[in-house]
Amino acid sequence: MNPLDPRILGDWWNTWLHSTGLAEPWIVFINALVVAVIMLGLGLTSVLFAVWLERKVAARVQDRLGPNRVGPYGLVQTVADALKLLTKEDITPDAAERVSYNLAPGLAVFAVLMLLMVIPFGPGLIAADVNIGVLYLVAMGSIGIMSILMAGWSSNNKYALLGGFRAVAQLLSYEIPMILAMSVPVIFAGTMKMSGLVEAQANWRWFGIVMPAAFILYFLAALAENERTPFDLLEADSEIVAGYHIEYSGMKFAWFFLAFFLNTLILSAVSTTLFLGGWQGPFVDQVPLLGIIYFFIKASIMVFVFMWIRATFPRLRIDQMMAFAWKVLVPLGLVLVLVAAVFVKLPLAPLARDLLLFVTNLVVLAVTLGLLGRHLRREAQRFSARRLATSQS
Amino acid sequence: MVMQVVFLLVSLFTVACAFMVVTHRNLFSSALFLVGTFFGVAALYVLLEAEFLAVAQVLIYVGAIATLIVFAIMLTRGMMSGRTSPRNEQAVWAGLGSIVLGVVFLYLVVYRVNWPVVEKAVPPDTIERLGASLVGHYLIPFELASVLLLAALIGAVLIAREKEF
Numbered sequence: 001m002n003p004l005d006p007r008i009l010g011d012w013w014n015t016w017l018h019s020t021g022l023a024e025p026w027i028v029f030i031n032a033l034v035v036a037v038i039m040l041g042l043g044l045t046s047v048l049f050a051v052w053l054e055r056k057v058a059a060r061v062q063d064r065l066g067p068n069r070v071g072p073y074g075l076v077q078t079v080a081d082a083l084k085l086l087t088k089e090d091i092t093p094d095a096a097e098r099v100s101y102n103l104a105p106g107l108a109v110f111a112v113l114m115l116l117m118v119i120p121f122g123p124g125l126i127a128a129d130v131n132i133g134v135l136y137l138v139a140m141g142s143i144g145i146m147s148i149l150m151a152g153w154s155s156n157n158k159y160a161l162l163g164g165f166r167a168v169a170q171l172l173s174y175e176i177p178m179i180l181a182m183s184v185p186v187i188f189a190g191t192m193k194m195s196g197l198v199e200a201q202a203n204w205r206w207f208g209i210v211m212p213a214a215f216i217l218y219f220l221a222a223l224a225e226n227e228r229t230p231f232d233l234l235e236a237d238s239e240i241v242a243g244y245h246i247e248y249s250g251m252k253f254a255w256f257f258l259a260f261f262l263n264t265l266i267l268s269a270v271s272t273t274l275f276l277g278g279w280q281g282p283f284v285d286q287v288p289l290l291g292i293i294y295f296f297i298k299a300s301i302m303v304f305v306f307m308w309i310r311a312t313f314p315r316l317r318i319d320q321m322m323a324f325a326w327k328v329l330v331p332l333g334l335v336l337v338l339v340a341a342v343f344v345k346l347p348l349a350p351l352a353r354d355l356l357l358f359v360t361n362l363v364v365l366a367v368t369l370g371l372l373g374r375h376l377r378r379e380a381q382r383f384s385a386r387r388l389a390t391s392q393s
Numbered sequence: 394m395v396m397q398v399v400f401l402l403v404s405l406f407t408v409a410c411a412f413m414v415v416t417h418r419n420l421f422s423s424a425l426f427l428v429g430t431f432f433g434v435a436a437l438y439v440l441l442e443a444e445f446l447a448v449a450q451v452l453i454y455v456g457a458i459a460t461l462i463v464f465a466i467m468l469t470r471g472m473m474s475g476r477t478s479p480r481n482e483q484a485v486w487a488g489l490g491s492i493v494l495g496v497v498f499l500y501l502v503v504y505r506v507n508w509p510v511v512e513k514a515v516p517p518d519t520i521e522r523l524g525a526s527l528v529g530h531y532l533i534p535f536e537l538a539s540v541l542l543l544a545a546l547i548g549a550v551l552i553a554r555e556k557e558f
Contacts, residue, residue, distance in 0.1 A: 025395040097419075097421065100421070130444055135448045136448050138452055139456065142452055142460075143455060145460055146428060146463075153421065153467055168464075
């Protein structure tokens with residue numbers, strides 16, 4: 001095997017484990033445990049970095065410095081925040097439902113951590129290469145919805161309940177465009193395995209370049225699934241005062257915070273895998289170690305774009321959000337799936353098919369933007385006409 | 394041997410959750426135990442090497458149906474205020490009758506049904522076969538199911554829309 005292949009470590013570990021003479025089920029169990037611990041560590045430590053990055057990016061966009069006192073460039077700031085949240089008093093409302101109140105934060109983090117297991121970090125570097133990787137991503141996302149309902153209800157607080165309902169409505173509505181956008185690469189790759197999806201994007205045939213409309217659709221749906229601005233009505237202080245995690249303080253709030261940032265990282269990793277070619281890049285066949293570097297570069301770019309958008313745009317109202325999901329994104333997703341299904345069966349040369357696909361995507365995007373623009377202009381005219389009428393009467 | 398132990402643990406968890414769904418007094422906790430039951434069933438599917446079915450089970454049952462059940466419980470006024478007892482006056486006779494019926498059914502299921510025992514391995518391309526049979530052999534039920542879902546969707550929107558006329 002290529003000496004620069006990170007799979008060498010796995011082979012060395014496996015041969016050592018087999019030489020100790022343990023029974024096969026124990027070896028499987030130990031391997032699974034080691035992988036789980038590695039994934040846990042990777043997830044939790046990367047969140048520390050992501051929180052710091054969020055604060056720095058938001059600060060620089062707002063023309064200020066951000067945390068720069070605790071450690072070099074403020075890198076230890078998140079550790080200080082975590083320590084503060086750990087030592088805070090853990091207040092539980094008197095009439096809260098004990099079991100679901102305490103279970104909800106853990107369930108939220110559980111749902112997001114499970115997603116780490118199917119992400120291919122490099123060639124052959126995937127924790128669990130299941131045949132149904134893409135469907136698994138969607139299923140674990142739907143578990144997180146349950147935790148929000150539990151949090152909102154068990155807090156025994158009207159605003160938490162309302163925030164919980166709205167959050168669930170938003171997450172369920174935006175799951176559909178996300179699934180439709182994820183189906184497009186699956187149709188082209190012919191497999192739901194995450195490693196298969198990355199391998200189908202070899203030779204710079206990234207799905208995000210060939211089908212930009214699907215990439216944009218997935219990006220918007222992921223923004224909403226992560227409850228980020230401009231879809232973060234549920235945790236806005238001026239709207240509903242932190243929504244469904246109003247009554248959570250100290251470490252329990254830290255768990256929700258963790259779930260939020262881990263979700264950001266994982267959604268960027270998933271969009272990298274599905275649309276930006278995962279670990280594909282120049283010279284990856286000769287030097288497989290470069291795969292990990294390419295993956296992290298691409299995922300970091302996506303994370304940066306997520307945070308950049310958060311620092312830039314105002315937020316949407318709940319009815320605008322729902323209308324956008326159901327009236328714009330779902331039809332767009334259906335049209336894109338139709339286009340993908342038609343194109344995958346056309347008997348054309350691969351390059352011609354990709355070019356035609358790219359042009360069709362641009363046409364679909366132009367039509368969508370044109371219709372949306374016309375509708376919004378009419379709404380604006382109607383709104384200004386109504387305001388003129390009421391101010392004159 | 395290991396598979397037997399794992400299967401026993403998973404089915405114990407599932408049956409315990411199902412039992413708690415029926416006997417617990419708090420309706421919201423019953424819904425949460427139902428979620429636990431769904432997870433147990435998904436684990437059983439994984440043990441049977443039907444991974445697509447397991448993930449579909451989690452996606453549909455936990456992600457949609459359990460959420461809907463919890464929503465319905467939350468939005469029903471007075472559902473949470475009282476602690477109702479799951480029993481009434483006919484509990485003893487009902488219990489006896491159900492135990493007798495249960496024993497009879499178990500005997501019939503275990504000893505009288507010709508369960509097919511398959512020794513072949515599970516084929517690796519189950520998803521492709523599933524997709525091919527959905528649009529090939531089972532095309533008409535597939536299309537009828539989607540028409541049914543469309544009718545349900547239209548009916549739900551019709552019932553829940555704002556009456557602005």
